[in-house]
Amino acid sequence: MGLVLGESLRAWWPEACLGLGSLLAVLLSAFVPAKTVRAVAWAALAASALALWRTTAPTPTDIFYGVIVCDALGLAFRWLALGTVALVLLMVVGAREIEEAYRGEAIGLLLFVGFGLLLLSEANHLLMAYLALELVSLGSYLLVGFLPQRRSAEAALKYLLFGALASGVMLFGMSLLFGLTGELSFPALASSLAGIGSPMREAALLAALLMLVGVAFKISMVPFHLWTPDVYEGAPVAVTAFLSVGPKVAGLALLLRLCEVLQPLWPALAPMVLGLTVLTMTLGNLAALTQTNVKRLLAYSTIAQVGYLLIGFVVQTPAGLQALIVYLTAYLFMNLGLFACVQALVNDTGQESLTVFQGLYRRAPWLALSTALFLLSLAGLPPLFGFIGKFMLFDAAIQTGQGWLAIAAILNSAMAVYYYVNIIRLMYAAPTGATTALRPCLGLRVAAGVCVAAVLGLGLWPSPLLARVQARLSVEGRAYSAIIRP
Amino acid sequence: MNTAAVPLAILSALVLVGALWVVTLHNLFRAALSLGLVFLGIAGLFICLGAEFLALVQLLIYVGAILVLIIFAIMLTNSWQRETLPASRQRLPAALAALALFALLARATWVLAWPAQIPGGATRLKDLGLVLVKTLVLPFEVISLIFVVVVVGAIAVAAPRKGQS
Numbered sequence: 069m070g071l072v073l074g075e076s077l078r079a080w081w082p083e084a085c086l087g088l089g090s091l092l093a094v095l096l097s098a099f100v101p102a103k104t105v106r107a108v109a110w111a112a113l114a115a116s117a118l119a120l121w122r123t124t125a126p127t128p129t130d131i132f133y134g135v136i137v138c139d140a141l142g143l144a145f146r147w148l149a150l151g152t153v154a155l156v157l158l159m160v161v162g163a164r165e166i167e168e169a170y171r172g173e174a175i176g177l178l179l180f181v182g183f184g185l186l187l188l189s190e191a192n193h194l195l196m197a198y199l200a201l202e203l204v205s206l207g208s209y210l211l212v213g214f215l216p217q218r219r220s221a222e223a224a225l226k227y228l229l230f231g232a233l234a235s236g237v238m239l240f241g242m243s244l245l246f247g248l249t250g251e252l253s254f255p256a257l258a259s260s261l262a263g264i265g266s267p268m269r270e271a272a273l274l275a276a277l278l279m280l281v282g283v284a285f286k287i288s289m290v291p292f293h294l295w296t297p298d299v300y301e302g303a304p305v306a307v308t309a310f311l312s313v314g315p316k317v318a319g320l321a322l323l324l325r326l327c328e329v330l331q332p333l334w335p336a337l338a339p340m341v342l343g344l345t346v347l348t349m350t351l352g353n354l355a356a357l358t359q360t361n362v363k364r365l366l367a368y369s370t371i372a373q374v375g376y377l378l379i380g381f382v383v384q385t386p387a388g389l390q391a392l393i394v395y396l397t398a399y400l401f402m403n404l405g406l407f408a409c410v411q412a413l414v415n416d417t418g419q420e421s422l423t424v425f426q427g428l429y430r431r432a433p434w435l436a437l438s439t440a441l442f443l444l445s446l447a448g449l450p451p452l453f454g455f456i457g458k459f460m461l462f463d464a465a466i467q468t469g470q471g472w473l474a475i476a477a478i479l480n481s482a483m484a485v486y487y488y489v490n491i492i493r494l495m496y497a498a499p500t501g502a503t504t505a506l507r508p509c510l511g512l513r514v515a516a517g518v519c520v521a522a523v524l525g526l527g528l529w530p531s532p533l534l535a536r537v538q539a540r541l542s543v544e545g546r547a548y549s550a551i552i553r554p
Numbered sequence: 555m556n557t558a559a560v561p562l563a564i565l566s567a568l569v570l571v572g573a574l575w576v577v578t579l580h581n582l583f584r585a586a587l588s589l590g591l592v593f594l595g596i597a598g599l600f601i602c603l604g605a606e607f608l609a610l611v612q613l614l615i616y617v618g619a620i621l622v623l624i625i626f627a628i629m630l631t632n633s634w635q636r637e638t639l640p641a642s643r644q645r646l647p648a649a650l651a652a653l654a655l656f657a658l659l660a661r662a663t664w665v666l667a668w669p670a671q672i673p674g675g676a677t678r679l680k681d682l683g684l685v686l687v688k689t690l691v692l693p694f695e696v697i698s699l700i701f702v703v704v705v706v707g708a709i710a711v712a713a714p715r716k717g718q719s
Contacts, residue, residue, distance in 0.1 A: 073691070076692075087699065091699075091702065094702065094706045132691065132692040133688070133689040133690075133691075134689075135689070135690070135692050135693060136692065167715060170710050170713065170715075173706060173707070173710035174710070176706065177703060177706070177707050177710075180699065180702070180703045181703075183699070187696065193693075195690065195693050196692065196693050196696070199693050199696045199697060199700065200696065202700060203696065203699065203700050203703065206700060206703055206704055206707070207703050207707065210703070210704075210707030210708070210710070210711055211707075213711045214710070214711065216715035224711070237655075240655075240659070244659070244662075244663070247668060248666075267665045267666055268666060270662050271662040271663055271666055273662075274658060274659065274662040
C-alpha cells in the first residue's frame with residue numbers, strides 16, 4: 069500500500085505543488101498583504117509547471133489505485149489548465165474592481181480551482197471526476213460573487229442554482245450507471261458497458277444522457293447555455309475570463325473520457341450531439357450580433373467557440389482530437405488576451421458597454437492593435453493562430469465525410485466576423501470620446517503580450533506545436549479509441 | 555406484496571409528501587421542517603436497505619448539521635414568520651419537467667432486475683473505512699480541500715466591502 073502511494077505521489081508533483089501552494093495562499097491571505105500571496109501563487113505555479121515539464125512521459129502504472137490516469141491526453145489538458153490559471157492570475161492581480169483587501173483570497177481560490185482543473189483533466193473514476201467538477205464549480209460560484217455590487221451576487225446565485233441542478237442531474241446519471249454496472253472506474257465501466265444487453269442498455273443510455281447534461285452545463289453547450297451571459301456580465305472581468313476558458317478546457321477533457329467509456333452507446337447519442345453542436349455555434353453567433361455589453365458579447369462568442377470546439381469531439385477521429393487540442397490552445401491565448409485588453413479598459417473607464425472601445429486607437433495604439441489581433445484570430449483569419457485551429461477542425465469534419473458540418477461552421481464563422489470586426493471599427497473609425505492616454509498596468513501588459521506572441525508566433529510557425537501534438541497523442545500507438553484503456 | 559416492502563412503501567410515501575411540502579409550503583420555516591422529514595425518511599430507507607452506517611451519517615450530517623444550519627439561516631434573515639411565496643411564475647413547467655424526468659427514470663429502471671448486492675462492495679463499517687483510506691484516499695482528501703474552498707470563499711464573499719453600506 070505504501071508503495072502504491074509513494075509511486076503515485078511521484079507522478080503527481082504538479083498537482084501536489086499547486087494544491088499545497090493554494091492552501092498556503094489562503095492561509096497567508098489572512099495575515100499578509102496580497103503582494104506576498106501573489107509571490108506564493110507564482111512560486112506554486114512555477115513549481116507545478118516545472119514538475120509537469122519533468123513528467124512528460126505518460127506514466128503507465130495505476131496512480132492512486134486507478135483513480136486518476138496520467139496519459140498524453142491528460143498531459144495536454146493539464147498544460148492548458150496551468151496556462152489558463154497563470155494568465156488569469158495576471159488579470160486578477162491587475163483588476164482594479166477587486167478590492168485590495170480581498171485580493172489574496174481571490175488568488176487562493178483561483179489556485180484551488182486550478183487544482184480542480186488539473187484533477188478533472190486526469191480523472192479516471194466517476195467519484196473523482198464528480199469531486200473535481202464540484203471543486204471547480206464551487207470555487208467559480210464564489211469567485212463570481214467577489215464584487216460588492218448587487219449584480220455580482222445575483223450572478224453568483226444564478227450560477228449556483230443552475231450549477232446545483234446540473235450537478236444533481238449528473239449525479240442521477242452516475243448513480244444509475246453505478247447501479248447498472250457496479251463499477252466506478254472508467255476502464256471497468258467501459259468493459260462492463262461493452263457487453264450490455266437490451267433492457268439494461270436503455271437505462272444506460274438514459275444515464276449517459278443525464279451525465280452529459282452536467283458536462284454540457286459546464287461547457288455552456290446549447291440548450292444548457294442560458295446561465296452564461298448573465299453570469300459573465302455580473303462577474304469581475306478576470307473571473308469572466310477564467311470562466312470562458314478554464315471550465316471549458318476541463319469539461320472537454322471529461323467529455324472525451326466519458327465518451328470513451330460510453331463508446332458502446334455512442335451510435336445512439338451521436339446524432340443528438342451532432343445537432344446540438346451546430347445549434348450551439350449558430351445560436352451563440354446569432355445572439356452575439358445584437359449585444360451592446362462587451363462581457364455579454366464575449367459570453368455569446370464563447371458559446372459559439374464551444375460549438376466549433378465540439379466539432380473536434382463529434383467527428384471521433386484522431387485528427388479531430390488533435391484539431392480540438394490545437395484550437396483549444398489557440399482559443400486560450402486569443403480569448404484570455406482579449407479579456408486582458410477588456411480588463412485594461414474596464415480599469416480605466418469603469419464601464420463595460422461597447423462604446424468604451426470608441427477611439428481606442430488614439431488613446432492606446434498598442435492596446436488597440438493587440439485587441440484587433442485577438443478579434444481577428446477569434447474570427448479565424450489567416451495568418452493568425454485561430455485560423456490554423458479552425459482549419460484543422462473543419463478539415464477533420466470533411467475527412468469523415470461530414471462536409472455539411474464544415475459548411476455550417478464556415479457560414480457561422482462568416483457571421484461572427486461581423487461582430488468581431490464591429491469592435492475593430494469602433495476602435496479605429498468611430499469618433500473618440502476621451503483623449504487622454506491609457507496605460508494598462510504591468511500585469512495586463514505582460515498577459516496581453518504573451519497572448520499576442522502566441523497568437524502571432526504559433527500562427528506563423530505552427531509546425532513545432534502541431535508535430536508535438538501529433539507525436540504525443542499517437543505515441544501510445546492507438547490514439548483516440550484507446551486513450552483510457554490500460 | 556411481501557411484508558418487507560411495507561416499511562419501504564411507508565417511508566417512501568413520507569419522503570414524497572415531505573418533498574412536496576418543501577417546494578409548495580409558503581412559510582420558509584415550515585418548508586425547512588418538511589425538509590427534515592425528508593431527511594428522516596431517507597435515513598429510514600437506508601436502515602431498511604441494510605446500510606446502517608449511511609443512515610447514521612444521514613442523521614448526523616443532514617438532520618443534525620445541514621437542517622439546523624438552514625433553520626438558523628432562515629431565523630437570522632428574519633423572514634421566518636412571513637408568508638413568502640415561492641417563485642410561482644413557472645410552477646407548471648417546473649412540475650412538468652420534474653414529472654418527465656421521473657417518468658423517464660421510472661420507465662428505464664422499472665424493467666430491470668437489479669443485483670441484490672454489488673460483488674466486492676463494502677457495506678460493513680470496517681470495510682468502508684478501509685476503502686476510504688486505501689483505494690479512495692485521493693477523493694477523500696480532495697473533499698477536505700473542497701471544504702477549505704467553501705469556508706474561505708464564503709467568508710471572503712460575505713465580508714463587508716467599501717462599496718456597501
